[in-house]
């Protein structure tokens with residue numbers, strides 16, 4: 220929580236361009252061993268999501 224000066228950037232689906240803030244509840248998630256839980260686009264179902272930090 221040391222980066223209070225920078226707002227949370229939205230994550231973006233690279234397949235369809237859907238954007239939503241990470242952790243906002245708009246994203247779906249899918250279990251993908253061995254990587255663990257991945258963010259999944261609720262629009263197109265792609266897990267090709269760019270998480271910006």
Ligand SMILES: [Zn+2]
Pocket residue numbers: 232233234235236237260261262263264265
């Ligand atoms: Zn998508």
